[in-house]
Amino acid sequence: MNIQLGPSQFARSLRPFLLTILLVTPFCLLRGPLHWHGYSYFLFLPAVALAEIFFGFGVGLFAILLTVFIATYFFIEPIYTLWFSPAQLPALALYALSSVVIFGACEGVRLLVQHVSDVRHRASQQALGASEAARPKQRAVSVDMWRGFVLCTIFINHMPGNVFEAITFRNIGLSDSAEAFVFMSGVAMALAYGRKFNGGKEWDVSLTLIKRAVKLYGVHLLLSLAGIAIFAAGAIAWHAPGLMAMHGRDLFVKDANTFLFGIISLGHQLGYFNILPLYIALIVVVPGLFYLARIHIGLMLAASALLYALTRFYGWNLPNWPIPGGWFFNPFAWQFIMAIGIAAGLAMQRNRLVRSKPLFILASVIVFAGAFVVTNGFGLSFGVRDAVYNWLDLDKTNLGLGRLTHFLGLAYFIYCLGISPKLASLRILQPLIVLGRHSLLVFFLLSLVAAFGQVLLLTGHNALWVQVALLVGGVSFFYAAARFSEAEKAAGGPVMVRG
Incomplete structure (x- = not known):
């Protein structure tokens, strides 16, 4: 079946992404007058949470990628580039980790709220009766x-x-x-x-x-x-x-x-x-x-x-x-x-x-990454654990x-x-x-x-x-x-x- 996306539908599909950009923008505008330090981009986390709660999985991922890009370009020295000094890497990694944690928690809350309002789910619960x-x-x-x-x-x-x-x-x-x-x-x-x-x-x-x-x-x-x-x-x-x-x-x-x-x-x-x-x-x-x-x-x-x-x-x-x-x-x-x-x-x-399924994939990556670090790349790359433990x-x-x-x-x-x-x-x-x-x-x-x-x-x-x-x-x-x-x-x- 051929589905054509008209201008109005296309505009509606872009709306969550545009609103997410608006959520993030004030933090960038405040950098100049407030003279924030280099770690100020951690205050992007509420925008990540709101994007995930209001708009769902895809927009939440977009918010993480957007804020990481903005942090690297505007907040981390040298600014106006996508480069960063090794000293800033732990902070940026911690921000990415914090974003993933908040993203996962909000996704779970959002899905729970969605199920609370799902009438068909409640009807199936009643039909199951004693077995449930x-x-x-x-x-x-x-x-x-x-x-x-x-x-x-x-x-x-x-x-x-x-x-x-x-x-x-x-x-x-x-x-x-x-x-x-x-x-x-x-x-x-x-x-x-x-x-x-x-x-x-x-x-x-x-x-x-x-x-x-x-x-x-x-x-x-x-x-x-x-x-x-x-x-x-x-x-x-x-x-x-x-x-x-x-x-x-x-x-x-x-x-x-x-x-x-x-x-x-x-x-x-x-x-x-x-x-x-x-x-x-x-x-x-x-x-x-x-x-x-x-x-x-x-x-x-x-x-x-x-x-x-x-x-x-x-x-x-x-x-x-x-x-x-x-x-x-x-x-x-x-x-x-x-x-x-x-x-x-x-x-x-x-x-x-x-x-x-997306959260399961994310959880699998986290479990695999943890095992990779703790076991020094499953015994294939000695020194990984000590290197990562210094900034995790x-x-x-x-x-x-x-x-x-x-x-x-x-x-x-x-x-x-x-x-x-x-x-x-x-x-x-x-x-x-x-x-x-x-x-x-x-x-x-x-x-x-x-x-x-x-x-x-x-x-x-x-x-x-x-x-x-x-x-x-x-x-x-x-x-x-x-x-x-x-x-x-x-x-x-x-x-x-x-x-």
Whole structure:
């Protein structure tokens, strides 16, 4: 069929591109009177976001290319050329990365909004009836499976120096289990409490979350003291005082009273025991995120992204005490990935988390690029990792954009593959589901066993059979404890700590 594009249709097709140029133009015009510095082109990011939200995928890509061109020509020395000095390359690469992150987030929000307004989609939902009602349970099983997988990964990574570290996914990408843990926690929060909150039980959900935060606070205190006891016992048993000189344990040796007040105030956090304080801080803000999401998921993500941006720009963080500095996991930054997890969970619950082919391609590129960098070009180009790591934003404390981009790409890549329900149905992976259902109990136990494993490895007890015994024995112990907790619940007895 021959379709001819008339003048009016052609003009309408150009309108989004012309409006995008108008969105970008004011930033160029303000350069002269305001004497902006060379990094001012980062303020083009709102124009990229608006172009994607209002006009869609193609125009959003056009906005990225346009702003990169304008930045290179007008903002980066020497101006009025397409050349730039090597010193400006990291900033320009960071801008491109930021644009891609915002572009991907806005594309997801735009597609979600589109599905909300899709009447045919709602009609198909009603027609599916009972079979559709069973899907959230399958999704919850899949979430539990990945939570169990992440917990096992954390267990391995919390014993540095063991041979199994080489097979964890941080060795093939720019992110690690920390991003996965917080993101999956957000997904689980949305699946567990999202409908209740939106159903008028705001205070019930908020009270439940506050109680959970208090429980986590008690678990953190117990873990910190137990960790000190394990390392102190190792230092005495194997005459290794150096065990008490690392990861904040030296303060206990120097001043135990101050150490205890620091632990109680959350101002002093031991290495490998510092993710629960982050989780506590994030749980406190979950009701606020739910409230914004009830108005619009895009509003919640926008508010969270704004807090993240301000945190990165002004260096906000909660302070340590008594040792100067800030929290190892900055909650003002890490709340962003929790918010993204909540948005994904709410979309899953409503069956509105879409699979976009362009986004899947973008996610695939991100995953492939991360693996290429971390593995030095898959072992073919040594030095790539060191060269790129010098300018990529991979700060773990403040959730660097490189880490965030890679994890979101990895998560969306796995989601689009559609393998989670199939994996969750495999008998061999059922233990992971059990571990994920009892994530808090398992995290408590793995922290203690990992501390014991660190003592063994640091004191020279690092034979291969010891490492295998730690991994197999530890995971088996966690699984047995989780099964025992389920048996207690089934029998009506006291339930152990649940995730």
